Amino acid sequence: MLTKGVTMQRNIFLAFLAWALWLISSAASANLVVNGGFESGDFTDWTRSGNEDLTFVDGTPHSGTYAAWLGPEGTLGFLSQQLSTAVGSQYALDFWVQHEPFGTGTPNMFQVFWADNPITVPGLPTTNLGDFDYTEYDVVLPVAAAASTELKFGFREDTDYFQLDDVSVEPVSLPVPEPSIGFSLVLAAYGMLFGAKYWGHQKSMLRCSRCTALGSTDRQDVTGRTIIRAP
Secondary structure (H helix, E strand, O other): OOOHHHHHHHHHHHHHHHHHHHHHHHHHOOOOOOOOOOOOOOOOOOEEEEOOOOEEEEOOOOOOOOEEEEOOOOOOEEEEEEEEOOOOOOEEEEEEEEEOOOOOOOOEEEEEEEOOEEEOOOOOOOEOOOOEEEEEEEEEOOOOOOOEEEEEEEEEEOOOOEEEEEEEEEEOOOOOOOHHHHHHHHHHHHHHHHHHHHHHHHHHHHHOOOOEEOOOOEEEOOOOOEEEEOO
8 A cells, every 4th residue: 555655756746747748749739830831732721912923832842742832023922820829928930941043033022020020030131032942940039919920921033933831930938848858757757656655665664563674675573474575
């Protein structure tokens, strides 16, 4: 039978286990963007606006099967999505974009907006971008001021296309451990539980008034019968 102390340790272990599993689940589902890789084969969950010409989903992805092709001429087209955010929390945007024009490639523009405010993405010019293969860009976004915040891309390419893929927005206010860390925490809690169980047995043996010592591990009652052996 477990002592009260061991029962408490067991309850702590179960709570710890639930917490670690929640962290692992959160790490796997932290991206707020739906269809960020355009793997639906279309703009499901995205909204197009502005100049919608020459904007579609096709091959040549960074990963998966599809990417967004963005090539409206003359004026900006926009691709946006409303994200569920927590007021006062901060988020990080990550995406991959490619620009390999067949023609001159200019004029062109590529912009990012958060809550309708333009965002400066490190390393990414906003006008007359040169040729480059798929490149990953990331930026920490301003603190969310509402329960729903719009992420929007603006673009123009008068002679060819940009390809956009693997868009994600994840919270950065509270770091989420890697799943391997969560698993290590579970193992640590497991050790705490059974370590407590072992010492609970030891404590019970020391308190047994009918027992006499037989060395460091065995205990014996007054009849000479060994009644317990510690692990």
